[in-house]
Amino acid sequence: MMTVAGKQEVDLNAEKKRSQLLEVWRRLKKSKVAIVGLVILIFLIFIAVFADLLVDYNVAIKQDLVHKLQGPSAEHWLGTDSFGRDILARIIHGSRISLSIGFIAVIISLIVGGAIGSIAGYYGGKLDMIVMRFIDVLMSIPSMLMCICVVTVLGPGMSNLMVAVTISYVATFCVIVRSSILTIKNSDYIEAARATGVGTFRIILKHIIPNTMGPIMVQATLSIGSVILSAAGLSFVGLGVMPPTPEWGAILTEGKEFIRTAPHIVLFPGIAIMLAVMSLNFLGDGLRDALDPRLKQ
Amino acid sequence: MYKYVVKRILLMIPVLLGISFVVFFLMDLTPGSPADIIMGDLATAEAKAQLNESLGWNQPFLQRYVEYIVNVFHGDFGTSYVSGLPVFQELFSRFPTTFRLALYSMVLASLIGIPVGIACAVKQYSLIDSFSTIFALIFISIPSFWLGLLMIIVFSVQLHLLPSFGSESFAHFIMPAITCSGATLATLIRMTRSTMLEVIRQDYIRTAYAKGATKGRVIVKHALQNAMIPIITIVGVNFGYMLGGAVITENVFGMSGVGNLLLGSIRNKDIPMVMGGVLIIAVMFSIINLLLDILYAFVDPRVKAQYKKGGT
Amino acid sequence: MEDNKKTLLEIEDLDVIYQTDLETVHAVNGISFSMKQGETLGLVGETGAGKSTTALSILRLLAENTGKIRKGKILFNGENILDMNKLELQCLRGEKISMIFQDPMTSLNPVLTVGKQIAEVLELHNQKHLSAHQIEERVDEMLRLVGISSERKHDYPHQFSGGMKQRVVIAIALACQPQLLIADEPTTALDVTIQAQVIDMMEKLKSQLNTSMILITHDLGIVAEICDNVAIMYAGEIIERGTVYDIFENEDHHPYTEGLFGSIPRLDDETDRLKPIKGLMPDPTRLPEGCKFSPRCPKCMEICKKEQPPACRKGTHEICCHLYRKNDEK
Numbered sequence: 001m002m003t004v005a006g007k008q009e010v011d012l013n014a015e016k017k018r019s020q021l022l023e024v025w026r027r028l029k030k031s032k033v034a035i036v037g038l039v040i041l042i043f044l045i046f047i048a049v050f051a052d053l054l055v056d057y058n059v060a061i062k063q064d065l066v067h068k069l070q071g072p073s074a075e076h077w078l079g080t081d082s083f084g085r086d087i088l089a090r091i092i093h094g095s096r097i098s099l100s101i102g103f104i105a106v107i108i109s110l111i112v113g114g115a116i117g118s119i120a121g122y123y124g125g126k127l128d129m130i131v132m133r134f135i136d137v138l139m140s141i142p143s144m145l146m147c148i149c150v151v152t153v154l155g156p157g158m159s160n161l162m163v164a165v166t167i168s169y170v171a172t173f174c175v176i177v178r179s180s181i182l183t184i185k186n187s188d189y190i191e192a193a194r195a196t197g198v199g200t201f202r203i204i205l206k207h208i209i210p211n212t213m214g215p216i217m218v219q220a221t222l223s224i225g226s227v228i229l230s231a232a233g234l235s236f237v238g239l240g241v242m243p244p245t246p247e248w249g250a251i252l253t254e255g256k257e258f259i260r261t262a263p264h265i266v267l268f269p270g271i272a273i274m275l276a277v278m279s280l281n282f283l284g285d286g287l288r289d290a291l292d293p294r295l296k297q
Numbered sequence: 298m299y300k301y302v303v304k305r306i307l308l309m310i311p312v313l314l315g316i317s318f319v320v321f322f323l324m325d326l327t328p329g330s331p332a333d334i335i336m337g338d339l340a341t342a343e344a345k346a347q348l349n350e351s352l353g354w355n356q357p358f359l360q361r362y363v364e365y366i367v368n369v370f371h372g373d374f375g376t377s378y379v380s381g382l383p384v385f386q387e388l389f390s391r392f393p394t395t396f397r398l399a400l401y402s403m404v405l406a407s408l409i410g411i412p413v414g415i416a417c418a419v420k421q422y423s424l425i426d427s428f429s430t431i432f433a434l435i436f437i438s439i440p441s442f443w444l445g446l447l448m449i450i451v452f453s454v455q456l457h458l459l460p461s462f463g464s465e466s467f468a469h470f471i472m473p474a475i476t477c478s479g480a481t482l483a484t485l486i487r488m489t490r491s492t493m494l495e496v497i498r499q500d501y502i503r504t505a506y507a508k509g510a511t512k513g514r515v516i517v518k519h520a521l522q523n524a525m526i527p528i529i530t531i532v533g534v535n536f537g538y539m540l541g542g543a544v545i546t547e548n549v550f551g552m553s554g555v556g557n558l559l560l561g562s563i564r565n566k567d568i569p570m571v572m573g574g575v576l577i578i579a580v581m582f583s584i585i586n587l588l589l590d591i592l593y594a595f596v597d598p599r600v601k602a603q604y605k606k607g608g609t
Numbered sequence: 610m611e612d613n614k615k616t617l618l619e620i621e622d623l624d625v626i627y628q629t630d631l632e633t634v635h636a637v638n639g640i641s642f643s644m645k646q647g648e649t650l651g652l653v654g655e656t657g658a659g660k661s662t663t664a665l666s667i668l669r670l671l672a673e674n675t676g677k678i679r680k681g682k683i684l685f686n687g688e689n690i691l692d693m694n695k696l697e698l699q700c701l702r703g704e705k706i707s708m709i710f711q712d713p714m715t716s717l718n719p720v721l722t723v724g725k726q727i728a729e730v731l732e733l734h735n736q737k738h739l740s741a742h743q744i745e746e747r748v749d750e751m752l753r754l755v756g757i758s759s760e761r762k763h764d765y766p767h768q769f770s771g772g773m774k775q776r777v778v779i780a781i782a783l784a785c786q787p788q789l790l791i792a793d794e795p796t797t798a799l800d801v802t803i804q805a806q807v808i809d810m811m812e813k814l815k816s817q818l819n820t821s822m823i824l825i826t827h828d829l830g831i832v833a834e835i836c837d838n839v840a841i842m843y844a845g846e847i848i849e850r851g852t853v854y855d856i857f858e859n860e861d862h863h864p865y866t867e868g869l870f871g872s873i874p875r876l877d878d879e880t881d882r883l884k885p886i887k888g889l890m891p892d893p894t895r896l897p898e899g900c901k902f903s904p905r906c907p908k909c910m911e912i913c914k915k916e917q918p919p920a921c922r923k924g925t926h927e928i929c930c931h932l933y934r935k936n937d938e939k
Contacts, residue, residue, distance in 0.1 A: 137315035270443035278438035509703035
């Protein structure tokens with residue numbers, strides 16, 4: 001009898017969750033901006049995943065000095081860079097690097113920051129104070145400087161770049177998760193769960209995390225965009241991905257010296273970065289509205 | 298109120314110590330010794346070892362850190378490994394450029410962002426509103442260095458209207474200020490809009506209309522001041538960040554600001570310079586935050602009451 | 610009530626809806642009433658009956674995006690408020706008609722001193738060209754009138770208790786000596802002891818300043834205490850109206866009114882339980898046909914479900930119910 005009742009409850013919960021997700025999706029669909037963002041994002045992910053099928057990686061790194069600095073033509077749709085490499089091919093393969101930096105850095109900092117933030121928020125007291133002082137320290141160093149320091153220590157390169165960006169976003173997620181946990185921790189239903197003898201980790205996992213998901217998802221979506229921007233910025237000051245790896249920021253930077261003669265080298269990778277970040281911002285913004293119906297009256 | 302300020306200033310000290318420790322530690326991890334930087338590749342290993350010895354490089358990490366901090370408390374930030382000049386002097390020769398850039402960009406962002414945000418809220422769902430919202434979202438998505446380069450292509454290379462390099466005249470600051478203000482402008486539009494939307498739904502706004510006040514008066518006199526706290530927070534915090542040097546913008550436009558100086562120092566492992574720069578940035582950032590908190594008390598009497606009670 | 614007094618406010622067939630993308634709420638459905646100078650009218654009904662909507666319509670303060678007045682007239686001193694332009698409305702609001710809102714906690718601007726908030730209404734309607742000094746004096750006078758020491762005008766709303774805030778709101782409302790005061794549940798948010806104080810004060814000031822008043826409430830006790838006339842609203846309609854004697858002393862009542870009286874405890878009647886009205890207010894997006902009360906009415910007849918009941922008059926007493934139709938036709 002007990003088990004049946006328990007199972008029913010689980011089913012009910014699952015159904016409730018599903019209908020909640022459906023409701024969010026229904027509201028998200030109504031926002032044209034969010035859908036535009038989603039479509040662009042899916043398109044870019046598609047390009048990143050099937051980059052090898054679209055164009056061979058060798059095309060993206062093969063130098064052809066005879067045809068360097070050419071404008072867009074039938075052969076090279078977006079022209080060539082200072083080494084005669086096809087810019088379109090470099091942008092296509094660059095999508096892999098740029099998008100994965102964005103996604104991986106955010107996922108790792110979400111997990112690390114989320115874990116620290118939830119433990120600090122849940123247990124409170126001295127632990128919370130020590131952690132928060134440390135986070136204060138991290139937050140008062142401008143993130144760009146922090147990244148530059150870390151990259152200088154570790155040396156340039158894609159994985160080091162990711163570490164640097166991750167460190168500066170851990171603090172952000174830690175703060176968000178902690179504050180949403182603090183508001184939920186003291187609510188009645190958590191009290192009720194604790195009163196019925198539910199274990200701490202179960203409470204965190206089953207009650208607190210699902211209820212903090214909304215704002216965190218929004219922040220994560222928006223953060224992927226800003227990570228892509230930071231990574232490109234680091235490449236721009238010469239501390240990012242090393243050539244000839246085609247990261248968007250790096251492609252753009254290589255064109256810096258030629259803006260007088262071949263502005264297209266700067267133009268196209270910039271558009272790619274903008275599209276990617278824009279799609280994430282559109283989506284994140286739509287998600288925020290969809291998750292918080294209060295904002296729309 | 299004074300108690301509150303003193304308390305806040307005292308709280309800054311552990312944070313500053315933490316920051317200096319983190320940066321000192323990071324810089325220590327970078328490969329190469331000070332002598333490599335000061336003397337270059339041509340010097341003999343012996344001479345380098347001697348110089349390192351005299352700089353205290355051979356002492357344990359913690360001892361060096363404590364010595365540095367003690368010196369800082371005596372007002373001595375050390376001398377740059379690269380230029381040989383006192384760190385403090387060099388930093389402050391660069392500061393006016395950074396300050397002007399930060400000031401211009403914030404003024405620009407506020408002058409456009411706040412009125413547009415208000416207009417969006419007042420005319421919610423109108424053409425202005427949807428256009429500005431989308432414009433703001435696109436604007437945050439533009440990489441600042443790209444925007445800077447595009448402006449150089451158009452205004453310097455093509456039209457020869459503005460200088461693309463340096464920081465001597467006001468004209469040199471126009472494009473950098475636009476580049477820098479972009480993200481703040483977009484955030485400001487969105488934040489002003491959403492805060493104002495929340496405020497104009499409050500009962501006291503209806504009370505003001507019921508008194509017979511005009512729409513303009515209600516917005517300016519009743520709504521705006523109540524929406525001010527998030528708005529000044531954005532302007533203030535971004536101003537604080539920018540005082541630390543807009544690394545990328547200064548790099549694009551070749552400006553001799555703090556950001557460019559620090560970038561070079563980090564690359565050259567000029568530890569005294571980096572430490573001094575980071576500390577001063579952190580101090581300024583904390584001071585701006587404190588000033589913001591004090592400003593809140595003037596905007597909202599409830600906050601003032603809270604400070605008086607001694608709560609943080 | 611003597612009939613020689615001038616009619617101050619006359620509402621004819623007022624119809625208000627709230628329209629959103631998803632639904633249309635029929636908040637007020639063709640109500641009409643009028644009131645004379647110096648009169649106090651009680652507007653009684655449950656939450657959602659359309660009382661506040663009616664009040665907001667008089668000042669044209671309905672939510673801009675959603676609230677729409679579909680038809681009707683609101684004549685104030687013979688002029689239709691619905692035809693007024695912005696400028697005329699500004700002259701009307703605060704000076705000739707003012708309003709006290711339900712929740713004093715939120716109806717004062719938290720960042721302005723109470724003195725400034727009272728002074729504002731005087732500055733906005735400064736016909737007599739008072740100097741800044743005279744305005745300050747008037748602010749002091751108003752504060753004293755509502756029983757607050759004038760030294761407290763430099764304090765901010767958060768430094769006042771709920772009852773004191775409502776006094777400030779009343780001071781703002783009465784500062785220009787309006788001809789009509791609309792009080793929308795002025796005491797609902799207050800403690801019971803404070804309620805009595807505030808009501809007494811309003812009653813006193815009203816007669817002192819010779820102001821007419823519309824009192825919106827669901828508290829029948831207050832109505833009996835200070836109203837001359839009463840209108841009972843249900844689902845956006847006035848279903849019964851009359852003098853306070855008609856409502857409290859007459860035998861005949863609308864079944865809803867009977868229900869309302871049945872749901873307050875009586876000292877002279879020994880009952881164990883209160884008798885609440887069964888059921889809920891109809892969904893204002895889908896109102897029932899015929900009499901809006903018919904689904905909950907204990908005396909519901911066939912005709913009630915089909916036909917809108919007519920108004921049946923008996924002297925000053927008017928009831929919209931099929932039950933009393935025959936009396937009327939006799």
